[in-house]
Amino acid sequence: MDGGFVRTLEPSLDSAMLAILDQSRDCITVIETDGSLSFISTNGLLGTGIDRFDAVLGEPWHTLWSGQSRAQAADVLSRAAEGEDARFEAWRDDGQRWEVAVSPVRDRTGRITHLISTAWPVSTPGAKVAAAERNAEMQTTVARESQHRLKNLITVIGSISKLIARRSRTVDEFERSFQRQLLHLDRAQALLTEGAEDDGSLGQVVAVVLEGEGNDPRVTVNPLPTGRIGDRAVQLLALVLGELRTNAIKYGALSEEAGRVLLNIEADGPDLHVVWTEDTGHERPSPTLSGGSGLELIRRMISTGGSEPEISWTGRGIQVAFDTPGI
Missing domain, CATH: 3.30.565.10 (Histidine kinase-like ATPase, C-terminal domain)
Structure with missing residues (x-):
């Protein structure tokens, strides 16, 4: 975006950005630098089966994932907090596999203020077979x-x-x-x-x-x-x-x-x-x-x-x- 647009939007930039994130079809989360969750998009709530955002607000972001993926999620979060773009595959407790990308968000001085995560469900061969069997039945x-x-x-x-x-x-x-x-x-x-x-x-x-x-x-x-x-x-x-x-x-x-x-x-x-x-x-x-x-x-x-x-x-x-x- 050019500087003129940014200056025009700046007074309401936070709310505008959140509205944009909320329109994404992916699961978008905004994470504080201490690893706590401060935002999850509407489709993120639907995709993860979370009923209310206030139930997870302030909770550690890595707890969104199943036990076997939490250590990896914490490691990726640590790398992103140090300025690295990181990606990994995570699992939810319902057995759904997700592709997850985590990146740092910087202010104009280059300081990392937040982390942002984008996740999308991945169809596994087993899930495709099961879906085909259900369709045939x-x-x-x-x-x-x-x-x-x-x-x-x-x-x-x-x-x-x-x-x-x-x-x-x-x-x-x-x-x-x-x-x-x-x-x-x-x-x-x-x-x-x-x-x-x-x-x-x-x-x-x-x-x-x-x-x-x-x-x-x-x-x-x-x-x-x-x-x-x-x-x-x-x-x-x-x-x-x-x-x-x-x-x-x-x-x-x-x-x-x-x-x-x-x-x-x-x-x-x-x-x-x-x-x-x-x-x-x-x-x-x-x-x-x-x-x-x-x-x-x-x-x-x-x-x-x-x-x-x-x-x-x-x-x-x-x-x-x-x-x-x-x-």
Whole structure:
């Protein structure tokens, strides 16, 4: 730096220099001539695992390193205090190896006022091998999980296609219904793969299914259990809630201006108890609750999850209750 810049900066030189040191990606420490620590950069704290600077302020600098490196650190510090630039390899107690350089800091008269240390972690061959092994293990786990989910998805699609084929009177009817179920499954799969977590949350499933074609203020969802649910629960809820919503729009409460739907889901041990209640806004005679194509598909989809649904008529709309494993 030129002299003009130094003179301009000089009134705040200490704070400016500390700010510059604190921006370094390395572990920067400033050491008093007696060997005590007077500054450590933010990245230095993070890299060494030290929670608070005041815990090490004034402590001997060489104690930052493990026992086997402390004697060498003290020797390097002594050489730097005599005006020598010194370098050595040090180890921390966590097994991390560091490359460390220590140099004297002089004032304008040439007097050594402080020592400065720059340290950076060094990857060892063993660490690289261990990292590669962890990465390979993670890839294997992901591949197995993907294969499991793919098999599960194929099974679900096969079951749904058979159910729809049994109740479809024409190819066009089959195609429309099958595409609708594939859309529900696609939304479920997006929940299972878009994040780092293995499973989707119940709130996500409900929001994606019920708001996938536009948020309807006539649909009320009671507070949901917290936590995450497994693949099968995500897929089953996406299919069943999607079909219930479609039926409500076509034939049920949501086909009426004053219609309302209430969804209530409660945790019952490891299972979920789901109740879908429709209110058309007025008394209506009970329709046929068995044999209808929409309700039959819903009944069969729920039964694939190991539960028999309870389908009833409240006088103002249909109510469907069922259980599903939550995990």
